[in-house]
Amino acid sequence: MDDADLFHEATRFSGGRFDASRWPPWPGRLLEMGRKLLGSLVSACPGMPSVHLDLIDDSEVNACAFRHCNRFFIGVNVGTITALMLLYHRMLADRRCLAQIGNVHREVSDLRLVTRLTAKSVEMVPAMPHDQIRVEYANHLICLAFLFILRHEFVHVAHGHIGLLEKRFGVQRLAEFGSGSEPGLSPLDRQTLEWDADSIAVSNFVGWFHQIVADPSAVPPNLRHFVAELTEALYPLMFAIHSLFRLFGDSSLLGVDQSAIHHPPERVRRAIIGATTATYFLKKDAELGKAVGPVAAQAGLVDTELAFQALTGQTPDFPGLREVFCGEAGMNYLSRLSENWKSNLRDQLQPFAYIDLPE
Numbered sequence: 170m171d172d173a174d175l176f177h178e179a180t181r182f183s184g185g186r187f188d189a190s191r192w193p194p195w196p197g198r199l200l201e202m203g204r205k206l207l208g209s210l211v212s213a214c215p216g217m218p219s220v221h222l223d224l225i226d227d228s229e230v231n232a233c234a235f236r237h238c239n240r241f242f243i244g245v246n247v248g249t250i251t252a253l254m255l256l257y258h259r260m261l262a263d264r265r266c267l268a269q270i271g272n273v274h275r276e277v278s279d280l281r282l283v284t285r286l287t288a289k290s291v292e293m294v295p296a297m298p299h300d301q302i303r304v305e306y307a308n309h310l311i312c313l314a315f316l317f318i319l320r321h322e323f324v325h326v327a328h329g330h331i332g333l334l335e336k337r338f339g340v341q342r343l344a345e346f347g348s349g350s351e352p353g354l355s356p357l358d359r360q361t362l363e364w365d366a367d368s369i370a371v372s373n374f375v376g377w378f379h380q381i382v383a384d385p386s387a388v389p390p391n392l393r394h395f396v397a398e399l400t401e402a403l404y405p406l407m408f409a410i411h412s413l414f415r416l417f418g419d420s421s422l423l424g425v426d427q428s429a430i431h432h433p434p435e436r437v438r439r440a441i442i443g444a445t446t447a448t449y450f451l452k453k454d455a456e457l458g459k460a461v462g463p464v465a466a467q468a469g470l471v472d473t474e475l476a477f478q479a480l481t482g483q484t485p486d487f488p489g490l491r492e493v494f495c496g497e498a499g500m501n502y503l504s505r506l507s508e509n510w511k512s513n514l515r516d517q518l519q520p521f522a523y524i525d526l527p528e
């Protein structure tokens with residue numbers, strides 16, 4: 170059996186392997202890009218076995234990392250790709266969303282409001298931007314969100330999350346939602362794994378853009394305008410990641426018992442993205458960070474919320490978001506996760522990791 174057969178065997182109860190050759194060139198190319206990215210991530214970890222990426226024929230939004238027959242796999246549900254396409258095409262088809270992109274006057278402002286928008290159920294009337302630049306921008310956002318998910322899943326493998334779970338609980342699969350997403354770990358440990366995967370995924374993605382802006386030779390010529398300048402490159406990245414989490418929900422931290430839930434709330438995950446990006450630039454180039462910070466806040470906090478307001482008609486809770494992003498509530502939550510990493514999980518994971526884990 171080859172990796173595709175093994176993947177199908179391991180996922181057959183949740184839909185099995187989806188044959189992406191049934192898709193048109195776009196979004197079929199996403200899988201090709203994802204495999205290329207994974208190949209480069211694996212090759213940067215000496216001694217790490219290859220990781221096979223494929224799609225699962227399941228209409229819900231989900232992704233997972235798992236081991237099967239001693240091989241590593243990452244599976245992304247077809248429903249995730251569908252949701253990303255619906256979301257970003259719908260946004261860019263609306264002249265109130267990202268009005269600075271392309272010719273917004275070619276778009277409309279009376280699209281039907283989205284009434285159900287969760288990871289379980291993305292129900293919206295499909296819409297496609299009229300302006301070609303906005304179509305391409307929507308596709309770029311889909312691509313960035315998809316590659317962020319892959320980077321996140323890759324950390325679950327490379328940082329030994331799967332290895333530790335297998336050793337301790339006999340579980341070989343870590344899913345983002347639903348059964349298999351809480352494989353026996355304490356809620357705080359489970360959240361810390363997500364914190365680790367989010368932090369490293371965004372830090373490495375930002376680092377990749379930092380490099381590629383200086384030397385864009387690895388980017389196809391038709392996409393180089395997205396990496397002409399660092400702030401221009403990071404704006405869609407921050408917008409894509411924040412809106413991906415925003416799709417999963419936006420509940421306040423009030424009344425949340427951190428020691429009882431298995432995943433950090435979406436606002437906390439967005440605070441992780443903001444804090445990690447800020448830390449990256451503090452370490453690498455503090456001056457550059459001063460230019461990047463406002464762009465990240467505009468894309469991730471303000472413009473993401475305004476786009477969701479256009480989609481749903483609901484007013485953004487900016488004070489509540491700021492309290493989590495830059496107030497005490499968010500800081501305390503994140504400190505508990507990073508403390509748990511330092512004092513507990515890091516040392517347990519290191520024997521199963523393929524790189525030297527960060528302190």
Ligand SMILES: [Zn+2]
Binds near residue numbers: 321344363
């Ligand atoms: Zn995860």
